[in-house]
Amino acid sequence: MWARNLLFAGVCLGGAIALAASLSPVHARRAQREAQPAPPSEWQATVDRLNESFRARWQAAGVVPAARATDLAIARRLSLALEGTIPSLAEIRDFEAHDEPDRIAWWLAGLFADRRSSDYLAERLARAYVGTEDGPFLIYRRRRFVSWLADELYANRPYNQLVEQLITESGLWTDKPATNFITVTSKPDEDKGPDPNALAARVSRAFLGVRLDCAECHDHFFREWKQTDFQSLAAFFSQTEQSLRGIRDGAGPIEVEDARTREMKPVACEVPFAKELLATEGTSRERLARWVTHPDNRAFACAAANRAWAILFGRPLVEPIDDIPAEGHVPEALAILADDFVAHGYDLRRLITVIALSEPFQRDSRVDTDASEADAEDATAAAEAAWAVFPLTRLRPEQVVGSLQQAASLETLDYQSHIVIRFARAVGQSEFVKRYGDSGEDEFSPQGGTIPQRLLMMNGELVKDKTKDSLIANASTRVAVLASTDEKAVEIAYLTCLTRRPTEEEEAHFVARLAADDGPPRRQRMEDIYWALINSTEFSWNH
């Protein structure tokens, strides 16, 4: 009997020591970050060219760029963009321990090697490829599609091959997940197979950054597109058939539905621009895919670069994200990125790395100025427009909930986490995202926060659950109990929630709060500090 009690006491003590150890920087758990970045010589020339282009732009606009952001701020941006969460305390300790000049590239290589980033990136890209809805029952498997996409991204498959497969894949949606790109447009309710018009709209927007579908019903108002351009593109999908054996290319008539009259009419396959690049051999889908991904089709690479930029910054380089001039002038920076992307085998990781190491990405979102307030406002507006200061953008719901769950834990929530923890995380996330309001496919349109979002963050079940007094589940309690000093406790709260250390004023304020003689018990006071940090603007915005 005594032996069992002793064993229990021993387990408790061991647990406490392990917890204390995880809080201490000296004994910080080392995550297995074995991935090493490629040598900078690989991409430095492109980064330099990009930087020169921006410096010239800043000079021309007469703006002074913001100072460089702190390394921690840059690490936070990258974790949010690529993993949909802020870094854990354990990861922050690793990052700070790696005090080398290539720190950011090293951090990025670690992110790429982490399966979480492929999963998250796949979800972001899937929004543009298939949307967010569940789509037609049975014949469309969104989750299957996203996990396939994640596998391909994890293997760093060249982007042109990926897109070619999306457009041309045949077979069953369960067996060949890429076909879900096609089946999501089916309308089984109306007894209709894949919809050429919907597919043409997807192809032009997601892969070419062109809103050709604005010409679905009538000629475009202010771009050069004609309704016939749209219908001719849709015609490439008119022979795509769906049966019990899946998607295949049939021999039916080449005709498309006129969106205005809802009548079918024969239309020849034709592409809207760069017509000389269209091959004559192959099925119509193969011809289209080869044209879309042709190295000389500038729109394809520009669209990819603009999307990668948007995912990293929260704002596309050319706005809106899918309205880039197909053949005309694009900003020099976009051209540099697009050319590099084509020249280096459509390597998405390289594209992301070049953007992440460029000067604009590493600018602070803060500007120091002693000008009058009105002048300062105008100056920062100009600086924002020229990417001389990092933009503040609203985090997506899953980034907010991911951060919330990570902030409540001192360890990294990843594939090493216990299955129970991962399951609880997934359930909490989907419920939260539903209430917070998913911005759907228009994920890069600038939107302010809403009252329901603030209510959810202030009073929602998940926030309550993640900050409440619980030694097993929550960082706030563990920090309150185990941190060696009040200063340490406040510092850890800031690092876990905001990925930075408190300012002097903040530290003094919260240390006094913890040390006060009156008020609620210490654990509750720590809970209140977590609540305040989680409800700050800083927590819910990318900066």
Add this chain to the structure above:
Amino acid sequence: MEPLAYLADVRRADRAAEHFALHRRAWLKTAAIAGGTWLTPVAEALARRAEQSGGHEPAQSVILLWLAGGPSQLETFDPHPGTAIAGGTAAIDTALRGVQLATGYERLAEQLADVSLVRSLTSKEGDHERGTYLVKTGYRPDPTVVHPSIGAICCHQLPVGKTEIPRHVSILPNQWPARGGFLGNSFDAFKTFDPADKVPDVSLHVPDARQAQRLADRAMVDRAFAAGRRRQFDATLHGQMIDRAVAMMGSEQLKAFDIAEEPAELRTAYGNTPFGRGCLAARRLIEQGVRCVEVTLAGWDSHTNNHEAHARLAQTLDPAFAALIADLRERDLLSRTVVLCGGEFGRTPRINALDGRDHWPHGFTVALAGGGIRGGQVIGETDPEGGRKVSDPRTVADIHATILTALAIDPAHEETSPAGRPIKFSEGMVIGGLLDS
């Protein structure tokens, strides 16, 4: 046009208060100019509006009873008893001579003197999502822009007054609740569920003193963050949203969501169902100045066993709709509240092999009442043989134009979309027969 011009000023000011656009400086300027108007008591503003619209007080609010899935016109508001397409569905007489409803709507039949039916709606959208978009916004889905739903337009155009709770509410929303579209997501409907349960996320978990401390601490963290980021920080509107959320949490008006305060008899009249409770809550909400409440009743997508599904749903819809009209009338609210009842499309006259009816956008019905909409009118007729030809065809946009006009909002008023395109609130034609002149 004189009165409208004046109203536009009042509204612009209130809109500035409501619409937290991303351009803070412009916003501040408007707010400063409009400061006085802001504080105008709602009653006075309303009195002025009444005066200037020539004696008729325009409608103030809209209640949308949303029949999600597409109700069959034949088993609800447009029966064709004894024909082949009826499939055995019988009809009952109503308070209006010569106008019948399908069986199951006995209580609504008593209220029909106050209700009008547009039986000749036609659209080109036979898909649930697209049809829902069309009926809620008055526009077909457009890849370049998201149109605001009618509730968002009401909130954008009509004064805020003293309402502290969300002015656009969706009770029991399905996956496509009403949105603010290009007017901004601050005009999205506030989503809430069965009024028998508490409103989500509005109650504190800690005592007031702790909450006050938390808010003070939060503001301090924001001050540190705002330093050097003033412009970008202000544009987030995060702090203002917190303030407004806190005001809402402490508001007495939240009680409007709690129908337990209503007499048991009235609650029974609305029906002991989530939808019935939702309709009762809708009435309580508009009493607090809420501009638009949509209450959703789902389950109308009867591709199989159409008659059974519709008979079951009628037991929920009939008492709730009828009680709402009667209750509004007794409280003198009907004249200032437009009630619209309908779904995204109708159902096929032909009955399919599984005893179901499929999607049919070629001739379906919506019911309208209150807010200056003339009662007891029937617009248009569908073909008793089930053909696509309807007499006096109307579009969904016409319904929008009519309701907006009843609210004294000019349907032809243009707002500029983010892409710089001017877009009218509605491109429809007012249905003259439905408006008192």
